[in-house]
Structures are given as C-alpha cells and as structure tokens.
Amino acid sequence: MSHTEDRYNVKETEAAWQAEWERRGTFRAVEHADRPKYYVLEMFPYPSGRIHMGHVRNYTLGDVVARYKKARGFNVLHPMGWDAFGLPAENAAIQNNVHPAKWTRENIAAMREQLKSMGLSYDWGREVATCEPEYYRHEQKMFLDFLEAGLVYRRESWVNWDPVENTVLANEQVIDGRGWRSGAAVEKRLLSQWFLRITAFADELLEALTDLERWPDRVRLMQENWIGRSEGARVRFALEGRIDGLEVYTTRPDTLFGASFCAIAANHPLAAELAADNPALAEFVAECNRMSTSEAAIETAEKKGFATGLLALNPVRPEQRLPVYVANFVLMEYGTGAIFGCPAHDQRDFDFARKYGLPIVPVVAPPGMDPAGVTVGDAPYTGDGLLVNSGFLNGKTVPEAKRAVIDRLEAEGVGERSVNYRLRDWGVSRQRYWGCPIPIIHCAKCGIVPVPEQDLPVVLPEDVTFDKPGNPLDHHPTWKDVACPTCGAPARRETDTFDTFFESSWYFARFCSPQVSDRPFDRAAADYWLPVDQYIGGIEHAVLHLLYSRFFTRAMKQCGYLGVDEPFAGLLTQGMVCHETYRGEEGRWLFPSDVAKTADGGLIEATTGRPVTVGRVEKMSKSKKNVVDPEHIIGTYGADTARLFMLSDSPPERDLEWTDAGVDGAWRYVNRLWRMVGDALASGALPPAGAAAPAEVSERAVAVRRATHKTIAAVTEDLERFHFNKAVARVRELTNLLSERLSAGVDGPGEPWALREGLEAAVRLFGPMMPHLAEELWRRLGHEDLLADTDWPTAEPALLVESLVTVAVQVNGKLRGTVDLPVDVDRAAAEQAALALGPVAAAMAGKTPRKVIVVPNRIVNVVV
RNA sequence: GCCCGCUUGACGGAAUGGUAGACGUAGCGGACUUAAAAUCCGCGGCCCUACGGCGUGGGGGUUCGAGUCCCCCAGCGGGCACCA
Numbered sequence A: 001m002s003h004t005e006d007r008y009n010v011k012e013t014e015a016a017w018q019a020e021w022e023r024r025g026t027f028r029a030v031e032h033a034d035r036p037k038y039y040v041l042e043m044f045p046y047p048s049g050r051i052h053m054g055h056v057r058n059y060t061l062g063d064v065v066a067r068y069k070k071a072r073g074f075n076v077l078h079p080m081g082w083d084a085f086g087l088p089a090e091n092a093a094i095q096n097n098v099h100p101a102k103w104t105r106e107n108i109a110a111m112r113e114q115l116k117s118m119g120l121s122y123d124w125g126r127e128v129a130t131c132e133p134e135y136y137r138h139e140q141k142m143f144l145d146f147l148e149a150g151l152v153y154r155r156e157s158w159v160n161w162d163p164v165e166n167t168v169l170a171n172e173q174v175i176d177g178r179g180w181r182s183g184a185a186v187e188k189r190l191l192s193q194w195f196l197r198i199t200a201f202a203d204e205l206l207e208a209l210t211d212l213e214r215w216p217d218r219v220r221l222m223q224e225n226w227i228g229r230s231e232g233a234r235v236r237f238a239l240e241g242r243i244d245g246l247e248v249y250t251t252r253p254d255t256l257f258g259a260s261f262c263a264i265a266a267n268h269p270l271a272a273e274l275a276a277d278n279p280a281l282a283e284f285v286a287e288c289n290r291m292s293t294s295e296a297a298i299e300t301a302e303k304k305g306f307a308t309g310l311l312a313l314n315p316v317r318p319e320q321r322l323p324v325y326v327a328n329f330v331l332m333e334y335g336t337g338a339i340f341g342c343p344a345h346d347q348r349d350f351d352f353a354r355k356y357g358l359p360i361v362p363v364v365a366p367p368g369m370d371p372a373g374v375t376v377g378d379a380p381y382t383g384d385g386l387l388v389n390s391g392f393l394n395g396k397t398v399p400e401a402k403r404a405v406i407d408r409l410e411a412e413g414v415g416e417r418s419v420n421y422r423l424r425d426w427g428v429s430r431q432r433y434w435g436c437p438i439p440i441i442h443c444a445k446c447g448i449v450p451v452p453e454q455d456l457p458v459v460l461p462e463d464v465t466f467d468k469p470g471n472p473l474d475h476h477p478t479w480k481d482v483a484c485p486t487c488g489a490p491a492r493r494e495t496d497t498f499d500t501f502f503e504s505s506w507y508f509a510r511f512c513s514p515q516v517s518d519r520p521f522d523r524a525a526a527d528y529w530l531p532v533d534q535y536i537g538g539i540e541h542a543v544l545h546l547l548y549s550r551f552f553t554r555a556m557k558q559c560g561y562l563g564v565d566e567p568f569a570g571l572l573t574q575g576m577v578c579h580e581t582y583r584g585e586e587g588r589w590l591f592p593s594d595v596a597k598t599a600d601g602g603l604i605e606a607t608t609g610r611p612v613t614v615g616r617v618e619k620m621s622k623s624k625k626n627v628v629d630p631e632h633i634i635g636t637y638g639a640d641t642a643r644l645f646m647l648s649d650s651p652p653e654r655d656l657e658w659t660d661a662g663v664d665g666a667w668r669y670v671n672r673l674w675r676m677v678g679d680a681l682a683s684g685a686l687p688p689a690g691a692a693a694p695a696e697v698s699e700r701a702v703a704v705r706r707a708t709h710k711t712i713a714a715v716t717e718d719l720e721r722f723h724f725n726k727a728v729a730r731v732r733e734l735t736n737l738l739s740e741r742l743s744a745g746v747d748g749p750g751e752p753w754a755l756r757e758g759l760e761a762a763v764r765l766f767g768p769m770m771p772h773l774a775e776e777l778w779r780r781l782g783h784e785d786l787l788a789d790t791d792w793p794t795a796e797p798a799l800l801v802e803s804l805v806t807v808a809v810q811v812n813g814k815l816r817g818t819v820d821l822p823v824d825v826d827r828a829a830a831e832q833a834a835l836a837l838g839p840v841a842a843a844m845a846g847k848t849p850r851k852v853i854v855v856p857n858r859i860v861n862v863v864v
Numbered sequence B: 001g002c003c004c005g006c007u008u009g010a011c012g013g014a015a016u017g018g019u020a021g022a023c024g025u026a027g028c029g030g031a032c033u034u035a036a037a038a039u040c041c042g043c044g045g046c047c048c049u050a051c052g053g054c055g056u057g058g059g060g061g062u063u064c065g066a067g068u069c070c071c072c073c074a075g076c077g078g079g080c081a082c083c084a
Helices: A010-024 A053-071 A087-096 A100-116 A133-148 A198-211 A217-227 A253-258 A269-275 A279-290 A295-300 A347-356 A398-412 A523-529 A544-558 A630-637 A639-648 A660-682 A699-720 A724-744 A751-766 A771-780 A827-835 A838-844
Strands: A037-042 A075-077 A152-162 A167-169 A187-196 A230-239 A245-250 A261-264 A305-313 A321-327 A338-341 A415-420 A440-443 A447-450 A481-483 A490-493 A534-538 A571-574 A577-583 A595-597 A603-605 A613-619 A804-811 A814-822 A851-855 A859-863
Touching: A010 A639, A010 A771, A037 A053, A037 A523, A053 A075, A053 A534, A053 A571, A053 A577, A053 A630, A053 A639, A053 A699, A087 A100, A100 A630, A133 A152, A133 A544, A187 A279, A198 A217, A198 A544, A217 A544, A230 A253, A230 A398, A245 A261, A245 A338, A253 A398, A261 A305, A261 A347, A269 A279, A269 A305, A279 A305, A279 A321, A305 A347, A338 A347, A398 A415, A630 A639, A630 A660, A639 A660, A639 A724, A639 A771, A660 A724, A660 A751, A660 A771, A699 A724, A699 A751, A724 A751, A751 A771, A804 A827, A804 A838, A814 A827, A814 A838, A827 A838, A827 A851, A827 A859
Parallel strands: A037 A075, A037 A534, A261 A321, A534 A571, A804 A859
Antiparallel strands: A152 A167, A152 A187, A230 A245, A230 A305, A230 A415, A261 A338, A305 A321, A440 A447, A440 A490, A481 A490, A577 A613, A595 A603, A804 A814, A851 A859
16 A cells, blocks of 8 residues: 555555455444434435446445545444335346346345445445345334324225236336337226325425425425415315215316316216216226326326216306316316316316317406406416406405305305315335235235234245236235234235335434344434435435435324434435437447547447447436446546546536546546655655644745635535535645646745645545545555544635735726725725726726726726 | 426536636647657637627526526426336
C-alpha cells in the first residue's frame, strides 16, 4: 500500500482498503443511546443476477451520504439486503429448468461480490434475504396480527386470467389483451383474495404528507393524487318499474339538472342481474371483462355503453327519465360503481353523449357569459360559473350550488354528502409459488382458520415442479394437506402467497435488529434507528412501495411493533441511467461493447466492420441492449472512477447519460489527483502531517487558504443538499488551483503549509465519493488513522469573508460593466461608482437617471 | 385517456428574481515525443472587422431586471394498483 509507483494501481489499492475496512469493522453499526443516529437506506435490489448501472448509481449516492454523515459525527446505520421473492425467479425456473431458490441464492451470492467491489460502507452483518424463512416468518405473524386488528379481510376481486397457462397474469404480462407467453386472449376472473385495509388510513396517509418536508414535492403530489380524496355526494336514483334504486357517487352534484344518462360498471350487481336474461347485454359484459384490469387500458379504450332499457328518475327533476347504460369506463372499485353523466360539463360524458345521441344541456354559465344564452360548443365546460337551467340552483356559483343541492338531497333522504377516495384496499394474494405463504388454513367445517403461532413459519416447500401450468403449490402432493388446528379434521392450506410488496414494506425495520428470531425486530433498536433519515431510490417507486410502507408502518404501530408513523423522514429519488442505442444492419440492437469507432469518427460493428446506426439516448435496458456492465467498468477503471462519474455529470434526480468519454474523464482525474499528491510529496516541499500552522503567512499562501476553506464550506453545503455534481466541480476547482501553485514552485512563508492543508482538504472532501483513492492518499500524506474514521473538515469563518466584491452595473437592465467595491459599501457610493463607468455613461446617452436600483453587493441598475 | 416531471453552448450541466454558460466532456491550436498515447499550456454560445446586436424549446405576461414567477402551446420522459 505504500510503495512509490508511477501509476495508480487501482485493483490492488481498492481491494486492500476494502479488506482493511472489513478487518477493522469500520462500518459496523451499534446502537449508542448517547450519539445522534443517522439511518441511510437505499432501496434493496431484486437479485436478478448481476448489478446494473442503476444499482451503481443508487448505491453510490447512498454511500456518499453514509460516509459523509459518519464523518460529521453521526452514528450511521447503512444496511443492505435482498428483495428476493418475485416473478423473475419463476420465469427462470420455467425457461431454464432451475429452481427459484437455487437461482435466487446464486444470484445473491454473485451480486453481493459485485457490490463489495464497489467499496460501499455497508454493515454486511445485517444483510437479509426476504426469501428465507428467518425473514418471512415474521410477516406471517404480522399478517395474523393485522387480521386480528381488523386490518385484513377477504373478498372477491378481478384478476387477469390466462386460460392456457392456468394462471393469473400481471398487467405487464398482458400485451394487447393477450398473455405474453401463451398468446391466449386474457379473461377477467373473480377470485377470493386477501386485502389489507389501507383505506382505513387514507386520510392519515394524505394529511401526513404535509409533514414529509424532506420528500420531493412531486412524490408527495403523486401520492396525494393516488389517494385521490374527493368530496361529493351519493345520490339515489329511483328506477322506473323497480323497487330498488341506483346509487351513484358524484363530485358534481351541482350539475344534476344537466344529467342525461346514468351508467353502471360491467360488474355492477345490477348489470349481472340484467344480463341473466339479456344475451346481448351478457355479451357486452363479457366483452368488458376481456379488457385488461389496468386503468391505463380502460381509460384509453374506446368508450362504449350498452343501453339496458332501464330508466332512472332524476331526484331533482322527478319528471325526467334517464337511460341507464352499462359502460366500459365505469369502475366498480370506485365510488358506488355507478355514475350519472352530465355531458355539458365533463369530457368523458360529453364524448359518450355525442356517441349515443344523448342531450347535452348546459347548466353552468362561464363567467362573463350571458346566463340566458349559454350554448354548448365543441367541448364541455368544466370551470366555475353561475348555474342555469337548474331550478332552485339558478344563479348560484358551483360551490354554492353543490352545498345547496346536497342539503336538499339530504333533506329529502335521497342522498348525502360523501367523501370518496380513489385509493383502493391493497390486494395481497398472489397465485404464485415464489413468495411468502399466507398462513391460513381452509377447513370445510371451521372456515378460515389462522395458522397457530406455534406452527409458524409456514415454510415454502422447495420440492416443487414447474412442468404443469398453474401454481406449483397447488400441485404439490402433500404440502397443502393439513389438519384443521381447530377441529382436527382434514383441511387445506392457503396456496396463495403474498404480494412481494409485503416484504419491502417492513425491511427497513428488520435492519434495525436482523438477528432477533422471536420477533420481527427489537423494539428498542427500532425506537433508536427509525425512522430512516435518508431513503434513496428510483422515482418509479414514488407511489406503490412508498405508500405501502407508510401504511405498513402505521399498521405495525397499531399492533405495537414500533412507535413511529412514518418510515422515511427524507427521500431522494434518483434519475435513470441512460445510454445511446445502436442498431446494426437489419435493425438488430447492438451492445455498446460490440460497437467500435473508426478513424474518421464513424461507428462500425467491432467484429464485422459493418455500419452501425446510432439511435436515441434511452434508459439502459436489456431489450435494447444499450447496457454497460458495471463489473467490466469496475474491473477496468476501478470503483472510484465509476463512482466519480456517477456523481459528477448530473444532479441525482435527473437522468444520467453514461458515456465512454465521461468515464475516461473521471479515470484521468483519478490519476491526475494521485499523481499530484505523489509529486507534491516527492518534491519534499510539504511540511509533515500534523505540523503546526506557521506564524507568518504570505498573501499568496492566504489566497490558497481562502480557496481551501471556501471549498470546504461550499462542498459541505452541496453535500447537505445532495448537489453532488457541484461538490465534485468545486473540489476540482480547488485541485486545479493547487496543481497550478505546485507546478509554479512552492515558496514564501506559509505556502508549503497552505498547500498541504489544501491537498488534505481535497482528499477529505473526496472521501465519501472516492473512498479508496482518498484513503490511499490520506495514508500517503502521512496519516496513521483511517480517513473513514476521520472527522469532516471545518471551514475557518475568518477565511470566508472578502473585503471586495464585484458588482454588476446595468443600464435599463442591460449589463454595461462591473465595478469592484468594498463589501457592504453604502448605496450612494455604489451608485456613484456605477455612474462613473465609461460604458455606463455612454449607454445613458446624456440622459439623467430616472431611478437607480442598488442591490447591495450584487447589482446597480440605472433606469433612464 | 388521467396524473407528474423535464427542455440552458456540439454534449452533461452551473446560476437566493440580480454579470447566463461554474466544473467537466468532445473539439481546435500549441508544447513534449522519431511517432502515437499519456501529460502540460491556451481558445471556446451565435452574428459582426469593430462599435455593438442576439441568445436558456415556441408564444404572451408580471418586473427596474426573468433560465428562474404567471398563462398558453410544442416536444420528450415517468406512473396508472399482479414487474420490482
């Protein structure tokens, strides 16, 4: 580690420091009640087999935060684990005839080695894999606790069903209405499933968003929209010739007088009843049921309706008869599964009315329009205004009319105020093998019986086969046969497993004490570490994973597991890693590693020399082959180079384009820094490590010290705000200056000391970003201790203040010059100095200033 | 379809409403070298000989002053409940 070489030996150096950190247990986390804690967590990966650049970016960001906070004196918890249940393992099993457990465990082993080569400051002693019974047994217990607490229930719900594979399909497995593997037309099917009552916390989850101040606004907004709280009314329409009525939910009860139809969901009980003796309607309902369950598919499909022949009586206009349709865009899950349509003031209702020739009656006059002459143009009007054609509501504003009409409906007993949420309860049943078994037993006599606590965990059997369509747990010869815990009669195990979001909804708590086996985690440890201070991951998890975790935390609290409401106090959502795409002849996608550059800068296929077309920069994906293997990059340039590039080119929230040139640039910088420190030491000009500051310091040396301390202050601020790219730029600026001074020849009182201070500052500031190089240089600079155990540098305030400041001078907002002024000079003096500038006088063309705006230490603007 | 975000030199990006383009990448010129690589130095938004003018996706607005705030539009991307 300490010989003099001309080139930086990355491989040896990085491996040596990784071994040293591990040997010393540098990153082991231990609870210290007297020290401030800081919990840094990156979203744990699905063990797909190899890490990808998205992981490298995510974990680099987290590692910078973890190492920085450690240097700032925090007791840091920075764990890593594996989100190890999921579909890809089953797909691999089917395609490659390898057992999901074996596949997953091998992937974990491979990826662990890859992550270790990045030099991440994890406490590997806390590693967890969610597919192991030691982990998932606890969520089985939690599920039973939730059941007892009334947070779990069972009901029927619709799924995408592949009739050939005999299996439920994920939305992403449904392509154009067909199963991705079988190609069979997908059907909707009703299955009995377990649900978690997330809607019980809808208001709380919504309101608590306000306090998540360290979450990005857009994520909070996305969750707000997802929860989708709306205030409206439930309105009951009588049905002509029937004793039952139709209850609809609406956010626009003010437009009731403009209603021209009602529509119900295809799976509304009324639709089912009517379809029983109406084959055409039955066919229409069946057609709706063939649509995917995804909202995007439903919303983009052509809006269709089927007139049932039923007529509904408008409660505010009893003489009016509204046709009742079954419509493919009405969702049973939302509101009451029935709506009334007011075409004049809603786009979808408008389209529907146009299509089926229904009346379009305006009932809201836009502001400024004559209420008497309101007509409907090419588009519905959805804004505020005054009610017209609406009986007792005429002349009221939209909000007034809402209040008035609901009051009337309530008085007449035909409706009431109602708050509705778009949020639906969380269906957690999956008809899949590679997941956590749901600890329930079905008994013919006793019904649904929870697995007794002493029988937990229900272990997922590994002796299963994938040769038949459907769920292997179902085909297992013996596993599901069990005696009923209540009556002892033969009974059957639940063969569904949990949604894999279940595992990721509490892993952050497990990390607090992964070693305990009789509970999910130790309460005291959770009380010490939680909430996670900084969570880092992709924006694609902005809603589901983060909302489920927020819900789960509340559910765990309600059951006494922990004491916090919110799992993640701070959130950073990183952008994607992108790369150019390449196609060869015949349009085949090519890996970047298959593409070579010709002398004139053109691109060819490396092996054949045939031409290559360059496509757009897109998210790295296997399908387009625009991927770069992190292992290859780390093997060639080292982890620090990869980390530096990840940090320096783009702010973390934005997408990052991976380029060879960028990596080369980072690599050159790593070597430049290494050389610069080596040369400085070899020159013998620097004082030894720890030397006291000299009494006399020249102006030149003070200038270096100012630059050093300004950099320390700025980088500290940048890291606090996650502006890593700016932090890198600033240290580079400092090392550019130091390099200049070093090559100019060190001289004058105090300069060698100032240069050492500068070099050490650069090394320390880079510590969280390029830990191996920084650790190596720190040692070479003569320090015995580890940089990883060294405190963050502090800026001396006296060196941050300047006596002069450059002030811009504008005439009518246009820059005409600058002037150097003492800091905080009075306005009159600033104005005088500005007016004295030649170009300023020229631009004023002899006119007298009408006004002079002076912003102290910034700008003087002369208005003429 | 609905919701959210982004758009600044050739490229990635800087810029509490106050000097647009920090820092880097690519490029160009030079030094070193037999040569190349590496390294070092210099140049660098666009137009103009200059004075100066024009520039932050397009259009409008607020302001002494707009990349930044407001409105409209376009393009690109993310999410939409069983991928994780």
